[in-house]
Amino acid sequence: MKKTQTTLARLRAALERLIAGKPEKVSRSGKLTLNRINNEAGLGHSYIYKFEDFVEQEAKPAIEAFNTNYDPVKAKLHLNNNELSDIDKLKLKIKKETALKKQYRQERDNMLTINKELEAQNCSLMFRLYELQEREKLRNVVNFQVATTDKILK
Template sequence: MNKSETTLSVLQEALQRLISGQPQRVSKTRRISVRAVEEEAGMGDGSAYYYSGFIKKIKNIQVKTKSVKPNSSLDQTLSSVRNKLKKEIQIKERYKLQLEEARLNLSMLATQHNEFMLEILQLKERINELLSDNTTDINSKSPS
């Protein structure tokens, strides 16, 4: 095997590891690309471009994986994050409703408080009037 065949073999093995979802050097969630294959193979930028047939193979696999792989781990992660966001939005809305109810209750309590205070003041005035009427009646009845 000459150097060119060895390099192509290493690139093909790296591509197979990426397809099978068991890469050694790149992230499992990384999409298949020429650069990802080169990094998985431990080669530099542009190493794969010497093999035009291999580049076409990668491009074909990219097209297939885009249409066949809707449930990748990245999609699952996005789905779980979206679900968490929906739950948080629901919790936020529930707290907004509770806050509005609490504000209404506070407003009603303040209104009742003001009404009671007004009634207390009126009753105090009435008591003072009765006391003053009572003292004038006592003074008028007392023998002088």
């Protein structure tokens, strides 16, 4: 194998270990970066940048996917495999509460929108009913000719 192929294989293996959460040379906690991949592969400073195809096609998409799902509190929990400290428990509770509040606000806004639409439809239907009643009143009117006193006397 050429030296570049060996180095590329080391980079790929390092990336896989970091994604799996089983690094050998760097700490487990922390977001995934090109520097961490470089250090896990045991390469010199910024050596990873010499492999532009690997960086653009493999590393950057993997880093983006990993970091979007990365939660430092969960990572700390897996790292220690112990009870969370009080501060971490509170941080986790706050995070859950804010997520719930956001969800509840969204549900409330959706319900208010639905309520407004139903009110508008109800008003429209009530007005249409009123119009129909008025039209029927005009149709059912019977015209009586009232006999005047002049005609009766004649």
